[in-house]
Amino acid sequence: MDCITKVEEMLEGYTLNRLREVANKISYNYLNESGTGNSLINDELSAKVYASMRFPATYNACLSSLKYSLEYYNKDINTLIDIGSGTGATILAIDNLINLKEITAFEINDHMMGVGKTLTEDIAEKVNWHKLDITKDEISISADIVSVSYVLNELNPNDRIKVLDKIWEASKDLILIVDTGTPTGFSVVLEARNYLINKGGNVVAPCPHNDRCKSLWCHFVTRVNRSKLHKLIKEAEAPYEDEKYSFVCISKSFNDQCYSRVTRHPIIGKGHIELELCSKDKLEKIVVSKKDGEFYKKGRKLRAGDSFDERKSI
């Protein structure tokens, strides 16, 4: 059974009004309490409704972030530590791409852990769930990759730095951080990027360099199909939603990077394309015209987030 169906089953028997009420309370908490360190999900039903609202978007954002990262990373990855595992969306996305041997899921909230265990039951033999408060408890193990998705933004600034120190220690090589693609989410990812570079890390993606970031708001978008239940709870018409996310993948050892990355959806004009590219030394807008031949052909296929290794200068 797929995860969306599992979440729908969890919510069977509740009236739509009740589900909307809970969804509104969750949205209120995320809007007003994020970044305070307060718990945003406080009962079992809220954890299930949270999964119905956020599982697909979190899964897609993590999947895309890791896909972009693996383009430039070719070492073996067998073990994962996921911090703030919640619904298990991050774990499932990473496992989908890598087929991990062993996964450790750390989560503070019993209600979220209950949902996460159910949604990851197909790979239960390799996932070990542990209750842990990442701001207070130590991580006593290490793994090839440590992921923290949609968690840092919930913590207060002092705790965020403590957590970055802990994940640096726990990672044998890779760290994947994903968060909301809002200006605040981006600033949290940027803070983590700079902090981990200072500790000796190299950016694997999305940046083509380890220097100062020149962007005011680097984020990407992934389109997520809305389930029937999601549309009903959110009172939404569109069959999909566009999830904005920011991410950074850091390696302790590997230092291959793309030449440049497309940071905005390209504007396709008549016989030309406008591209915004983050390159090794600058953030720039370039216009590529049909006359540029091969360069133009490649440019037409690009989407925001894609790497672009064409080195010809226009």
Ligand SMILES: C[S@@+](CC[C@H](N)C(=O)[O-])C[C@H]1O[C@@H](n2cnc3c(N)ncnc32)[C@H](O)[C@@H]1O
């Ligand atoms: C927005 S959810 C992210 C979900 C998750 N990464 C996923 O894949 O679905 C944030 C999760 O982090 C957990 N969390 C928040 N603070 C935490 C802490 N101090 N220690 C461990 N987990 C924490 C929350 O309980 C929640 O499950």
